[in-house]
Amino acid sequence: MKFCPRCKSLMRIEKKEEKIFYICPSCGYVEEITNPRITMKIQKKERVTVIEKDHTVEAIVKVKCPKCNNDTAYTWIVQTRSGDEASTVFYKCTKCGYTWRVYP
Ligand SMILES: [Zn+2]
Numbered sequence: 001m002k003f004c005p006r007c008k009s010l011m012r013i014e015k016k017e018e019k020i021f022y023i024c025p026s027c028g029y030v031e032e033i034t035n036p037r038i039t040m041k042i043q044k045k046e047r048v049t050v051i052e053k054d055h056t057v058e059a060i061v062k063v064k065c066p067k068c069n070n071d072t073a074y075t076w077i078v079q080t081r082s083g084d085e086a087s088t089v090f091y092k093c094t095k096c097g098y099t100w101r102v103y104p
């Protein structure tokens with residue numbers, strides 16, 4: 001979780017050309033993630049979820065499952081059509097596996 005230094009919006013994670021960035025959906029501020037620990041964690045996750053190839057990035061976040069009230073879920077971003085279009089954020093409950101999406 002990271003907030004935009006310009007407008008304080010919650011930034012989202014996107015992967016482009018093997019690099020991982022924080023992108024602010026409100027003002028478009030972009031910051032490359034250079035923390036090797038975060039990068040390693042994401043790469044490991046991607047290897048686990050080979051079936052879901054359209055995932056931009058997958059990470060575990062604190063979010064409440066609407067089904068079982070579990071408070072952690074996997075998250076990933078799916079780009080719709082061109083890269084300029086708004087992408088859809090998916091969540092999948094780590095406990096019951098319920099999947100839902102959020103339109104930014
Ligand atoms: Zn911003």
Ligand SMILES: [Zn+2]
Nearest residue numbers: 065068093096
């Ligand atoms: Zn659940």
